[in-house]
Amino acid sequence: MNIFIDNKNGSPIYDQIYNQIKSSIINGELKENDALPSIRNLAKDLRISVITTKRAYDELEREGFIYTLPAKGCFVAPKNTELLREENLKRIEELLTEVQRRAAACNLSADDIIEMYKYLDQN
Known part of the structure; x- marks a missing residue:
């Protein structure tokens, strides 16, 4: 480590x-x-x-x-799945806030972001 x-x-x-x-x-x-x-x-x-x-x-x-x-x-410690889930949800919220900030700077709509996500999800 x-x-x-x-x-x-x-x-x-x-x-x-x-x-x-x-x-x-x-x-x-x-x-x-x-x-x-x-x-x-x-x-x-x-x-x-x-x-x-x-x-x-x-x-x-x-x-x-x-x-x-x-x-x-x-x-x-043995993993507490609920604790890990909450940690991951918190991190996702932080990342989505960053995406939202950057999207606003590029004049992207929520639909544009959703399309980008769908494209990435297919690959």
């Missing part, structure tokens, strides 16, 4: 870690029961505070993406 910290991003480091691990879980790159790097090792590899890494892991656990076994580490 590769995590990249972008200091120019403007987003807090713990949030960048949280988002990248969460994306890897949702996209299936990390599978159910896969072990995550230990909090200390990840902090050392990224050259950041253990507290920052712990905060990201705590948030992932709070939202049900990972679980912790004392003295064993953190692991990817």
Whole structure:
């Protein structure tokens, strides 16, 4: 698992870690029961505070993406299909908002967008 910290991003480091691990879980790159790097090792590899890494892991656990076994580490939680569905719906809404914004800039109607979607769906 590769995590990249972008200091120019403007987003807090713990949030960048949280988002990248969460994306890897949702996209299936990390599978159910896969072990995550230990909090200390990840902090050392990224050259950041253990507290920052712990905060990201705590948030992932709070939202049900990972679980912790004392003295064993953190692991990817069994997928909650409803949670994943909601995450995907949220992402689709974000993408559709972007499509809507770009379509307006090009004077495309909703019918034009639907036609484009139908064409893509056929391929």
